[in-house]
Amino acid sequence: MRPIARVHRQRPGVHDADRVATSLIPVAATAAALLSHVRPTGTIQVDVVLTAAFALLASLAGRRARPPALLIFAGAAVAAASPVGAVVAAALAIALAIASAFPASAARPSQCTLLGASVGGLGANSFLHGTDLALGSAVALGIGGTLILAVSAYRNCTLSTRRVARYSAWGVVTFCVIATGAWGYALLGARVDVTDGIDHFEAGIDAARDGDSERAEAELNAAATSLHAARNTISAPWAWPVRVLPVVGANARAIDLIAEAADDLSRSAAAASDAADVDTFQSDTGRIDLDAVRRAERAVTAVEQAMTIARARLDDARSPWLVAPLAHRLAEAQGELADAAPLVRNAVDAFRAAPVLLGESQPRRYLVLFGTPDEARGRTGFPGNWAELVATKGQVTLSGFGRLRELNQAGLDPVNRKLTGPAEYLARYGRFTPETWHNVAMSPDGPTVADVVAQLYPQSGGAKIDGVLTIDPVGIAALLKMTGPVSVTSFKEPITSANAVDFLTRRQYLELANDDRIDLLAEVGVATFERLLAGAAPGFVAAADELGDAVTGNHITFVAFDDRVRPLLSRTGIDGALPPVNGDDIAVITNNAGGNKIDFFLRRALDYRVSWRPDTGDVTATLSINLTNAAPSTGLPDAFLGNAIDRGSPFESLPRPGVNRQWLSVYSAWTPTAATLDGKPVLLQYETELGRRVSSLLIDIDPGAARTLTLTWNGQLPVGGDYTLGFTAQPLVNPDTLALAVTILEKDDATRRTETRVFVLDRDRRIVVNRD
Incomplete structure (x- = not known):
């Protein structure tokens, strides 16, 4: 025999205030829910309706639910809540749930109804406002508590109300199954196209890098x-109903936005790959088609705009x-776009x-x-020649070239030449007669050297x-990768990208008068430039990696004085500027x-040991610079072993053959507290x-000998951050090696851990050691 549902009938003496309050509480709960930021589908209009409906139904269910169910629902809300306000609301819901179980409340049904509606409304809003509802414990608590509340309310409803509830539930379940199935079918239908699209896109990017436009x-x-x-498949009309379903709708919407972003971005990239083919800009006469450059700028700007839109869609x-898999892939895509954005911005600015x-x-x-x-x-390096x-x-011509000594002898006498700055340059290098060209490049900062050159020329x-x-x-070897071999009258072999460095740094001094x-x-440089300027270069893009490495290693630098161009050169490091501290x-x-x-034979090995306390920012560091002169004392031409410094130079005496004399400068963030040379x-x-x-x-280094300069300093880094080290590389025949050891100390100076790294300083390095 089926149990008869309990029906709450209005009894004599029910207070009008209880009845009014019982009607207003669901309305208030619904209004409060509209202020929440929970987006289970990602579509704002749908989410507003769903969150409002959840609060309304929870409050209505609370009117019919038994005290134990109310208590469980409120307890789940407390467990899921995090902000103070949500915790207070959930705690109040528990208090009201407990109050509804007391005999005094049970004897007054209208009060039970009032308390139950309050518990449902408060608990629902605690879920909506009090947690970053996501797949996990918070959702599990919310679903579990809500189901218990709903079942209890269902069992205490009239038969007609139960029938409506059953039909509604079956309708919702049926809709969910059909909508999810249709969307799943759309995903399966799009799977092959997505895979093919990604494969083609990656192949296209690879082809662009290889210069095959x-x-x-x-x-x-x-x-x-x-x-x-x-x-089109994913966003078909029959796949759209899934958008109104919590959780599934959010995932469907994300996939559609990702597909939309990828579609638009691939179209823009395809258009740009044709318009921005730099290998077609130069005519047979060497003239650069500036109209083509402008078209490329517009095409790459369109790619940048598409990337901006794509990033907004992914956000x-x-x-x-x-x-989790979709969230991970989305994060990867966002990271890839974020990494590509500066490159595209630089391309736009370059065009x-x-x-x-x-x-x-x-x-x-x-x-x-x-x-x-x-x-x-x-x-x-020493600039012995110029052009x-x-x-x-758009037409670039070589208007002259010669030896550096010709610039010293031309124009004003060096005594009468005037440099007006930079002030630091004059203060530091003024003793080396910077008005002569041989010492013009002593500063390690490209813009500073360019400033001085612009004054002297x-x-x-x-x-x-x-x-x-x-x-x-x-740098010349990198350009030869573009032009192909060049021939010079004084050497029988063609100069190629493979032999240029060895020939220009070693063989020429051994084999030529x-x-x-x-x-x-x-x-060699002029011959290479002439081929470039004549339009004989087979491909810029094909040599982009070599050119990029040459620029990164400061083997090619370029400083322009036009303010419209300087920011780009600075941002990309092409100007050879010392990075900011x-x-x-x-x-x-x-x-x-x-x-x-003789610096062909110079070997430099750097050892840097750091002790760092993150809680105070205190740094104690020791740098050892080992300089080895691998040159012999005899048996090589004077170009290697001799000394050509005039006796009137700032240096007191001339070193004997084979001795490597260096003016060694160490740039640092702090002033050394101690220094030793060979101990x-x-x-x-x-x-x-x-x-x-x-x-x-x-410092003088005898043939076959080594000397070690050791510096120690104490410094201060910001408290709370990571340890960061900028190490600027000097382009040498033999790049430096750097052995780095960073010891992180606890508050009592006990060692937490030591991180060691070894680098070849073929480019500037930025090193970060995390505090934790």
Whole structure:
């Protein structure tokens, strides 16, 4: 025999206030729910309706539920709540649930109804406002508590109400099954297109990197076609009903947004791969088509805009309701777009800057300095030769070249040349007669050197220049990757990207007479530039990796004086500027003081040991610089072992053959507290330059010998952050090796852990050690 449902009938004496309050509480709970930010489907309009309905039904169910069910529901709300306000609301719900079980309340049904409605409304809003509802314990508590509340209310309803509830529940379940099934079918239908689209997109990007613009365009167009088809399948009308379902709807919406972003981005990339094919910009005569550059700028700008929209869509797709695999893939896509954004921004700015640099509105003149690391100077090497380039409406011509000594002898006498700055440069290098060209590149900062060069060139027989380009043998080898081999009159073998560095840093000094050798670097460089300027280069994109490595390693630097261009060059590091000091910072710079090419034999090994207390920011550090001169004392040409410094130089005496004399400078964030040379205390010269403390000394290294300079300093880093170290590389024939050890100390100075790393300093390094 079926139990008869208990029916609450209005009894005589029921207070009107109870009846009014019982009616208003569900309304108030619904209004409060509208203020929540829970988005179980990701569609705001649907989520507003669902959250309001949840609060309303919970409050109505609370009117019929028994005290134990009310207590369980309120307890689940307390367990899931986190903010103080939500915890208070849930705790109040528990108190009311307990009160509903007392005999005094039971004797007054209207009061039980009032208390139950309050518990349901408070508990529901505690769930909605008090937690970042996501797949996990909070949702489990919410579902479990709500089911218990609903079952208890169902059992205490009239038969007609139960019937309506059953039919409604079956209708909702049926809708959920059909909607989810239709969406799942759409996903299966789009699976092949999504896979093909991703494969084509990755192949297109690879082809673009390889310089194959035709294949890149074809692959990216195929990707766009596949991804567009997948997008249409996923967003078909019969797949849309799933959007109103909690959890499933949020995942469906995220997948649709991802597909939409990928579709639009692949289409923009396909269009840009054709318009931005830089290998088609140059005609057979070498002229750069500036109209094509402008078209490329517009195409790449469209890609940037598509990326901005794609990032916004992916941000919009984020939801705590996403299943873990989808959330992980979404985070990966966001990271990839974030990494690509600066590169695309630089590409836009590069295409925008190109017409300015190539003389679209007025001729532009640039001085090229050919440096060699065999004789260390700052970060360019000794610039023994020069060339002048003039750009007019996209046509770049070589207007002159020669030896550095010609610039010393031309124009004003060096005594009468005037430098007006930079002030730090003059203060630090004024003793080395910077008005002569041989020492112009002693500073490790590219913009500083370019500033000085721009002042000296017009006083040395040249015209006003718009920028300075420096290049060394590694940079020339990278350009030869583009142009192919070049031939020079003084050497029987073609100079290729494979043999250029060895030939220009070693073989020329061993195999050629002095007169043939002096102009060889410029001869190779000029021949390479002439092929570039004549339009004979087979491909810029194909050599992009080599060029990128050469720029990153400061083997090619370029400083332009136009304010429209300088920010791009600074941001990309092409200008060879010393990076800004941010935390601990080190740069070791040697300037050859013997006037020879003996730095071919120089080996530098750096050992940096740091003790750091994160709680105070205190840093104690020791840097050991081991300099080894692998040169013999005899048996090699004077270009390697001799000394060509004039006796009137700032240095007191000339070193004997085979001795490597260096002016060694250590740039650091803090002033050293102690210094030793080969274990003995040594006096250093302390100066400042470019926001750094500079410690310098003149050091002689005998043939086959090694010397070690050790510096110690105490410093302070911000409390609460990680340990950061910037290590600036000096381009040398033999790159430095760096052994780093960072010991993290506890508050009592006990060792927490030590991290060790070893680097080859072929480029600037930014090193971060986490405190935890």
